[in-house]
Amino acid sequence: MRSEFKNRKTFEDRARDSAAIRDQHTNKVPVIVERSSSEKSLPILDKTKFLVPDHVTVTELIRVLRRRLNLAPGQAFFLLSDRGLPPGTQTLAELWESEHDEDGFLYVFYAAQEYFG
Template sequence: MDKQNFEFKRNLTFDERKKQSKSMRRLYSDKTPIIIEKYRSEKQLPIIDRNRYLVPQHLPCHKLVEIVRRRLTLHPSQALFLLAGGNSLVSNSTSVGEVAEQFRDPDGFLYIVYASQETFG
């Protein structure tokens, strides 16, 4: 599905990931389990301190960007872009639930990468 080789996927089997996401969704049916990692060729931004998030489905993506910016302790002038599905820029006006509907992995997680510039392909 995506071109990003997620560390989370390398460290856990498909069945382990599916079990985790299913358990999270059973306990919190109104939330989306998300894995956020740095884009593989990103050089300017730091590695995020945690990669698993449980986010309300109705949360607008611009709020998710704010959460990631805070976790990375970025200066307001630093650019930050979120991409889902390998190379699709996440629109700030859509909800996390809408992005998950379109890009959720078969294991149940929504995988998102962050980068300091728009990265396509």
Template sequence: MRGMAVVHRTHGAQRFKHRKTFAARKEESTFIRSKYPQKIPVIVERYHGERHLKSLDKTKYLVPQDVIVSHFITIIRNRLALTPNQAFYLVVRNKSLSNMYATIAELDQEFQDSDGFLYISYASQEMFGAS
């Protein structure tokens, strides 16, 4: 995606919050937000317990504020190499994102973690009991 930078590779199954202290995460997000004021630092990880979808090769993204959820879903879908009939969901604070026209900035305003990052998880349809 033009304008979106991938800035971090995954480290196995260990979650981003467990790899760094709160202070280190806060310092990093503050630095990123000051250096790139028009972008949102987003952490994208596989939903806890997800077994049908692979882990992404990257977890940390710098996303332009005006990117809408539906476009971000397309980006993640492509990175996961999903087939058109494979359903998946983006989840923020255990809530499935239903407003496909919300911007990343709007999500950040509502769901930004106290460490300054926006955390988004992804999960398969099977994870939520649908077939």
């Protein structure tokens, strides 16, 4: 999946931003959350850059994002990384460690349907 955030900012700017964030907030993870390019039914978040405490799990992040998007309880919502669907019990620190981009940000995408590829 291609990130709009990457299209808007140069690699150098992104790397500098993430390094500054990690230096100032050692117990937080810089995360970019974007709507999947193929997603049409879910609304777009009001912001894409999040600073998430490293102990927060993927499930907790999903709960926060669902609340920000004002989704109905039964509405489907999936959070995807480049490798697919991360385990809900995985912390953001663990996910960042295994899947962060070379610019230092963790990129995740949300969609109403689970898909891979």
